[in-house]
Amino acid sequence: METDTGLAQWLGAKVAALRYEDLPAQALHWARVGIFDTVGVTLGGSAEPAAVLTARALDSAAGPALRLGTQQRLGILDAALVNGTAAHALDYDDSSNTLGGHPSAPLVSALLPLAEQLDSSGRDFITAYAAGFEAQAKLGLAVHLHHYRKGWHPTATLGCFGAAAACARLMSLDAAATATALALAASFASGLKANFGTMAKPLHVGHCARNGLYAARLARLDFTANAASVFEHTQGFLDVFNGPGTYDVDKARAAWAAPYDLVAPGIAVKQYACCxxxxxxxxxxxxxxxxxxxxxxxxxxxxxxxxxxxxxxxxxxxxxxxxxxxxxxxxxxxxxxxxxxxxxxxxxxxxxxxxxxxxxxxxxxxxxxxxxxxxxxxxxxxxxxxxxxxxxxxxxxxxxxxxxxxxxxxxxxDQPLGRTSAHPLPAELLRQKFMQCAGMALREDAVGAIADDLAAIDALPRITMLTTRIQEAARGGD
Missing domain, CATH: 3.30.1330.120 (2-methylcitrate dehydratase PrpD)
Structure with a gap:
């Protein structure tokens, strides 16, 4: 293990080095599942009041990124915010034992608008998703359970790092710039469990998706942050958010890709649209x-x-x-x-x-x-x-x-069906859930083909092929 660098620098190097070819077959499988499920629940949540009001509160201008479930296109930061809120509005999105929250909603919501802007391929998208998933999960391993019990909403506080890492990887940022993106994310991280049961909870997801994407874009422009010690500083993330003696960074360093968290314990795909x-x-x-x-x-x-x-x-x-x-x-x-x-x-x-x-x-x-x-x-x-x-x-x-x-x-x-990769939701139930959720926003005749595209997302030469099809299928307008 490299222990002579700060955690942000170490994570930055790991994220920047990850390649599609590095990912084992099971990691690719579960990445497809997570992306598939998240797009479905985002479509299902797109007309929920939390998502609609989030969009209405913005001074929205037209941009390149689709607001899922509608015909509207926004700037990529606004799209990440609104889609992220929609992704969690039904509380139907996947969970992670290690993260202590919902891993895919921040990642997919940040990556989709960026992938549209960059004209990224499905392989690039799935690689970035896996990198962000691993980064946020290993941070969860370092800070839990104290972080969770203290009252933070890990989906947002740790998901912000995942979104930053994923977007940095999609932009092909080098290790130093990725570390800077993570250092910026440390100042953007927020989310309190006191707001559970209100619209603020799904807004946490939109907020961290937007902020993770923003952090990566700033880092690409050589914006500066304390990448050397933003986690370890006495007034840094670990001591401020957790407290001295309540975290173990070595657990995160030792566990990177050993195995990928996507593989074990894996993601928990929900059967029910509640906590x-x-x-x-x-x-x-x-x-x-x-x-x-x-x-x-x-x-x-x-x-x-x-x-x-x-x-x-x-x-x-x-x-x-x-x-x-x-x-x-x-x-x-x-x-x-x-x-x-x-x-x-x-x-x-x-x-x-x-x-x-x-x-x-x-x-x-x-x-x-x-x-x-x-x-x-x-x-x-x-x-x-x-x-x-x-x-x-x-x-x-x-x-x-x-x-x-x-x-x-x-x-x-012992655990609900779908809670881990060892106890997965059957494929037919997963697709049934997607059809139900997507059908809330899209024409029924188009949902099956979109499901097929998503199920093999890494075969898509351009993510815009998927988002264009979703836009054309949207029943509503803006």
Missing amino acids: GSTHPAIDAMLALVREHRPAAEQVEVIDVAIHSRRLAHTNRPRPQGALDAKFSLQYVLARALVDGQVAPADFEDPAWRDARVAAILPRIRAVAYDDAGVHADRFGFGQPGLPPLDPANHFAGYVALTLRDGRVLRAGV
Whole structure:
């Protein structure tokens, strides 16, 4: 390991050196999946209020970059901002265990407008995406879990570095300029979890996509920043955002491409358009519904346990709006019970006010399974067919339904379907999700061909071939 250079310089050298030919087949596969899924959810979120209002607040001028889901073209920084907000507006975009957030939305949103301006190829795009993914993931490895628990939104605070690295790679910046882009990103990084459940959360993604792209463009013009020690300085990123003794840079240095984070643990592709922390409990509840078909009026109490790291921002017994409902463990479980599914439309007005759901919310008791009390009797940990209690596993979920006749129905999952590359969402479900999301903005007859282009993005000679096809298929105007 090179330990005589600052982290920004070390990352800059790694990013600048990455080539398409360096990427193993599995990394290329998962990069295609991440890009495919992200374009789909961006199209699905393009008409959401957060994205529309973000665009409306700009002094927008015509430019070379497509605002996905519309016919409008913007300057590339504005397009990154609006598309990034749209990418996260449904909270349906992929997640990363290592990043502690959503890896692809900042990367794809920053890269698409830049690729249009540069007339980049699909191979160049996928290489830049992989470089940005690895950079932000390894930073996550260095600063977590303290960074996450402190209240930062890693999608934005670390995604800004990923977007800067990806854009620097797409521009073919050398190691020094890439390090400068990362140093600038350190001053642009922001995002607080206190804003979860509001439009500010998807705006975090748009903001970091724009800022990462801006940092790379500034670096190309020889703008200066403290690339030598912006991370390590006593008033630098690590000590200010985390604090002394709460990070380990050597973990990041040792793990670069060993393996690529895209490969393991991989990206988590969502089945549900809500906070990923609720997904294991949803899977457990739906398993009970499919097997036992309990009527809502038969259920006296619903007990649910997820990890404390995840319960902290999802324990919302009385959601106060459609966006808040995306972060309410109680809401999604009640919805899964009454409908046997959790769909994107469940997080719109007036669906979140559904009286059937509201009647169930007071019956739900949520706890953290890593608390001092194990709650063994309630959840039946260790019983046949149920996963064992493992406080080190942050991705499990346990549900117990106590029925009015005294029976208790229990289910649990170690992790939700799609959470890692070892437990992937099946290809047919991935494409089904894309068709559903893209169909919210595009003509139905055009969606299949666009899906095919995206699925083999590195075969495209020019990214503009894809964006032009998307623009022509948009049902709406600006």
